[in-house]
Amino acid sequence: MKEEYSAAEIEARWQKKWEDEGVFHSEPDEREKFFLTIPYPYLNGNLHAGHTRTFTIGDAVARFRRMRGQNVLFPMAFHATGTPIVGLSELIANRDPLIWEVYTKLHGIPEEELVALNTPEAIVAYFRKAAKVAMGSIGFSIDWRREFTTTDPAYKKFIEWQFGILHDLDYVTKGSHPVRWCPHDQNPVEDHDILKGEEATIMDFALIKFRIGDRVLPCATLRPETVFGVTNLWVNPDVMHVVARVNQELWVVSPDAYHKLTFTDREMEWVGEVSGRELIGQMAENPITRDRILILPAGFVDPDNGSGIVMSVPAHAPFDYLALKDLYGADLSGYGITEDLRDIRLISLIKVPGYGEFPAVDAVSELGVRDQHDPRAEEATKLVYRREFHNGILKENTGKYSGIPVQKIKEPLLQDLIDQGAAEIFYEFSESPVICRCGTTCVVKMVRDQWFLEYSNPAWKSRVLACLAGMRLIPEEIRQEFINKVDWLKDKACARRKGLGTLLPWDREWLIESLADSTIYMSFYILAKYVNAGLNIDRLEPAFFDYIFLGKGDPKSASKITGIDEETVQKIRTDFQYWYPVDLRTSGKDLVANHLLFFLFHHVAIYPESLWPKAIAVNGFVSLEGRKMSKSKGPILTLRQAVSENGADVTRLYILGNAEYTQDADWRSEGAQSIRSQVERFYSLARDILKDKDPQATDLGEQELIDRWMISRLQQRISETTEAMEGIQTRRALQSAFYHMQNDLRWYQRRGGRSQLCQVLSVWVRLMAPFTPHICEEIWSELGQGYVAHAPWPLADKSLIDEQAELAESLLQSTQNDVEEILRVTGAIPEKISLYTAPEWKREMLRLALDISSGGRFDMSGLMKAAMADPEIAAHKKEAPKYAQKLAKTVHGQTAEILELDELQTLSMETDYLSRTFGCPVRVLSADQPGPDPMGKSRNAEPGRPAIWIE
């Protein structure tokens, strides 16, 4: 080893060796296999700190498993299908200033290279190469022979095969669905295309059809059950409404609503206009109750929201109640309304604890809302909604829905209304406006004849739940999340008109959507090795995939169909049988509700239970200096940048030690700096141990207390690290394997330990190898044989755990601490220190106290009785009760351990060490025979806590 630690040199050297010698190439053998995968990265930019975390976790696990003797397959590929790369290439070609900025500054791409990235293919090629270099530079132990990209021809064949099966299973269906749509671009709008309203979601309103004669007045509501409580309608008198033929009906809606409706799957025809003023004063019919109700004027009706016609439920909606109240006594004769609005009776239809007959009225008076313009009206609305939704029950006037909780009513009721022709569904943004990057206001559009993956299928879902039940989820807390999301998942549109991807085999108008084509691709890693080696892929027909992945058919015909020789076909099949299923998939938590779910859905659809995934691990995000990372807006830290600034081992150690599980990690360059010095310390410590290596030292038969202590601690570090790594707790593993180990070693050396150093180092290096593989190879090359990457993981030897030695050391340490504390507090400089170990009678008394309290309660009189029966304790009649008092307080927290130790002997043997530490003579005595003790200090001695007298 060199004197100075040079990360760049060491890392490059070992990376080259690993690659040259194919150290991480995996082939089936007789060992137990472990197939580990990580979602391949999407190639629209450089790998960043988020990838770094997820991938490094995977790599550390792969290395750990390898050392434990498992045959690990850890492959990697690249994702290119979808639309963003296409969009990006266009923006680059157009020299979009924003993109230019992001890619030159944030992603660090030189301008002359960026210019060339004006086609999707160029982008894919560029980032694929960059990603591979980056992953190499951080030392991932990937079997690169299996690399592929999702736009590769063979991969497309594989996707076609897979969709053929899903189609045959009737899991792919046709339907319509609502999307966020830009009327100007004539395209669905994605998140990053949105200027304003990114938070908006699509909500399904009920459009309830009130009627005036043959005209329909559709009222949009999220609470269709309140149709039973409608007392009137609201219309804005100042808005000119549109009369339109909608399918076979004549509707009256606001102009905005008309505009929106034209994007739904309705046939629309503009017929004429009618002013709000004209509508007011007319009677409309409630399609459910058949009540005839008055149309009243309301300025609060926003023509841009819903249909522009609002149904009024004053008993349950504070706004309606306030608006109605505000009209009491107003002169509406201008609208032809002469009746007294006070005659309109509120209709209550929901019973809710805490409110009387009319919750809206109660809420208004509770919050002291003045009128409809009072900001507290909004608050009252939310309050009523929340309480009614959670605790409300429908009343008898709702007929067959009576007794049903409000929470459960929406779906079935809406369905009934639709069936009766009394309502339709109308999709609307949860907030408006939603504005596209081009400046146009977006609408909700119904896409027709779209292909769906029928994830709502109950049978399919139940297979997924069964799969989950048999899986290991890490951390276990995400299980509930997964189960909830399975429940929540609806059908998913799986075809696109734009982007890169594979064509739907039975409908070549459509491209398969990019999440749908990334679900069981782990299987493809097996085949990819052969494809990369030059397999003939001209005729990869479904029958071939059926055989290699499902064992259907036979190798002979598969060979005949494809032109691949039978032996190879057979070999691929055996490989697959060896490697599959996936043993662990690790991923960021952002993929739970989409990719990881689809990963499960497609596995259970296509493969038999024996090939279902075994485990999923989920990790949190990475922020930068406390700020959220953003690929498009910054800040961003690329993997390459992290490695070139800090080195691979430092980057790995930092990112793995910073957080674990779903916690988010915060990357701070200051933190990374300090890790660098930790790694340097590790290096120089190892270097010194190796330099100082005493060839006979390791054979030294006679082990001192401190040696036994060190070896004992070592076993525990091994166990703890191993356990942590089995649970993918990288942070905990590092606490043990790195920091605690360092502290142990420090104590060991301080106490004069030396003979075990080499052995400890040998274990230590191996425990650290999954985290900092390069430096560990470097050290290992002087210590062991072969690559540390393939060295056996240390096994804890329980027989080497020496409780006596640990007790003795902890007694020594706590005694030392006590002396130090006294010295600190008194400020004294000691000339002589006397220690008195506890007298026998106190030990006996502790033993009795422990016995007595073992049942739970501490029985003082019982203890005294037993104590006095013992002549040795009885001899200390005066002091015994005092000690008993103390025990009463402390015995709950004590154990009998300390009684197993001969304190006098233990400390006596360490007088040299203690004298050296305190710079003065130290003597050890027993309180049983204290010898000189002018201050009577020996009376303070207790088991585990020697009395101290400092002169």
Place this chain on the structure above:
RNA sequence: GCGGGGGUUGCCAAGAGGUCAAAGGCGCAGGGCUUAGGACCCUGUCGUGAAGACGUUCGCGGGUUCGACUCCCGUCCCCCGCACCA
């Protein structure tokens, strides 16, 4: 709003009924070693303290218990997801 996860001593972060003033790291302070040190070692880092102690703490308010950071109830705040997008 719904669902999931969190709020711990300057910061990051362990702990999940007594061994807890609470691991470890960072930062900071003091000392040692050194020609020097952003290297290394030791010590301290809630407050008080001339004998190893005492006092006050684990978002906030209650409760259970001999005993709660840990259990229960309520409450406030933070993060993530709510899709057709990788």
